Amino acid sequence: MPDLSGVEIRRATEADLLDCHRVWRNGIIGYTRPLGFPELPEDNPGVRRLHAHALSTDPGRFLVAELTNHAGEGRVVAFGSAVDRGPLWFLSMLFVEPGEQARGLGRALLERMLPMPLDERVLATCTDSAQPISNGLYATLGIVPRMPMFSLVGRPSPGFEWPGLPDGVTAERVADPVAWREGGELAAFDRFILGFEHPQDHRFIQDEPRRAFAYRGTDGRLVGYGYAGEIGRVGPIAVADPALLAPVLGHLLAAVEPRGASAVWLPGATDDVIATAIRSGLRIEGFPILAGWTKPFADFTRYVPISPGLV
Numbered sequence: 001m002p003d004l005s006g007v008e009i010r011r012a013t014e015a016d017l018l019d020c021h022r023v024w025r026n027g028i029i030g031y032t033r034p035l036g037f038p039e040l041p042e043d044n045p046g047v048r049r050l051h052a053h054a055l056s057t058d059p060g061r062f063l064v065a066e067l068t069n070h071a072g073e074g075r076v077v078a079f080g081s082a083v084d085r086g087p088l089w090f091l092s093m094l095f096v097e098p099g100e101q102a103r104g105l106g107r108a109l110l111e112r113m114l115p116m117p118l119d120e121r122v123l124a125t126c127t128d129s130a131q132p133i134s135n136g137l138y139a140t141l142g143i144v145p146r147m148p149m150f151s152l153v154g155r156p157s158p159g160f161e162w163p164g165l166p167d168g169v170t171a172e173r174v175a176d177p178v179a180w181r182e183g184g185e186l187a188a189f190d191r192f193i194l195g196f197e198h199p200q201d202h203r204f205i206q207d208e209p210r211r212a213f214a215y216r217g218t219d220g221r222l223v224g225y226g227y228a229g230e231i232g233r234v235g236p237i238a239v240a241d242p243a244l245l246a247p248v249l250g251h252l253l254a255a256v257e258p259r260g261a262s263a264v265w266l267p268g269a270t271d272d273v274i275a276t277a278i279r280s281g282l283r284i285e286g287f288p289i290l291a292g293w294t295k296p297f298a299d300f301t302r303y304v305p306i307s308p309g310l311v
């Protein structure tokens with residue numbers, strides 16, 4: 001049994017979020033610095049917003065571990081957050097301060113965050129392929145790495161011809177994203193592609209902000225959607241037919257021209273889309289992320305997730 005004396009595991013509050021950001025950053029630097037990776041910026045507002053989102057949608061699944069020293073002062077040394085979406089339990093974050101790792105804190109947090117009973121739930125997460133501890137820890141729960149995800153960064157070369165949208169498919173900028181996410185169409189499409197709806201995550205993406213685009217067939221029915229933001233982030237993308245993924249990505253890259261580079265997380269299952277992106281001039285950045293799950297859930301030939309921290 002690990003010795004966790006002096007450690008209290010409790011629900012996080014908004015007041016803990018800056019500490020969680022510190023633990024997140026130190027946890028990453030702890031293994032990327034020895035590998036010679038570039039230093040992370042002091043502040044990562046996108047990650048802070050993701051933490052705040054997970055806390056707001058799933059407060060019972062966002063836990064911190066607080067260590068009290070001899071003087072009675074408490075310090076957050078680890079945290080974990082997970083979100084429940086339909087049958088899916090998705091581990092968004094799990095981080096332990098480097099000095100406190102390998103003493104059972106990560107596993108202890110995880111055990112308290114898991115759904116009980118497990119029943120038919122799907123457990124899933126994304127890990128860094130450069131991190132054997134997280135991959136090993138989650139694999140013992142059956143969350144085995146099954147699919148790489150690549151960060152593709154850059155802009156398509158001016159002369160590159162992306163496959164265009166097929167005849168009969170039109171793209172429209174969603175004029176009223178709030179009404180769209182609260183109406184039935186988007187939820188039905190997500191249930192079809194992902195097996196669950198997640199209007200709360202659409203709200204998060206729209207507030208980032210990223211622009212929403214809907215793709216429709218000749219009969220007006222939704223055949224896909226996608227998001228792109230002016231700071232360059234593209235995704236999520238969902239399409240009814242895998243053959244639509246490359247044209248929709250190409251449309252999004254052209255429709256929203258960011259100030260700098262575009263960036264999208266492409267699942268390994270989207271094979272020809274990755275090939276097209278690389279041929280166009282985008283480049284793989286960093287090591288791949290590994291998506292792991294206990295049972296298959298979404299069809300990643302037709303879905304590009306929001307980020308490694310949120311499906």
Ligand SMILES: CC(C)(COP(=O)(O)OP(=O)(O)OC[C@H]1O[C@@H](n2cnc3c(N)ncnc32)[C@H](O)[C@@H]1OP(=O)(O)O)[C@@H](O)C(=O)NCCC(=O)NCCS
Pocket residue numbers: 027028030031093094095096097100101102103104105106107108126127128131132133134135136137
């Ligand atoms: C990953 C992390 C959260 C785990 O927390 P931790 O408190 O260090 O881990 P624990 O001590 O609770 O458990 C680690 C488990 O991984 C196992 N493990 C460690 N190295 C391993 C390896 N190379 N292969 C397989 N399993 C391994 C340990 O044996 C242990 O299992 P046990 O409980 O059966 O003994 C923590 O190390 C961390 O923050 N790392 C850096 C950031 C990170 O990668 N976070 C995850 C983001 S995906």
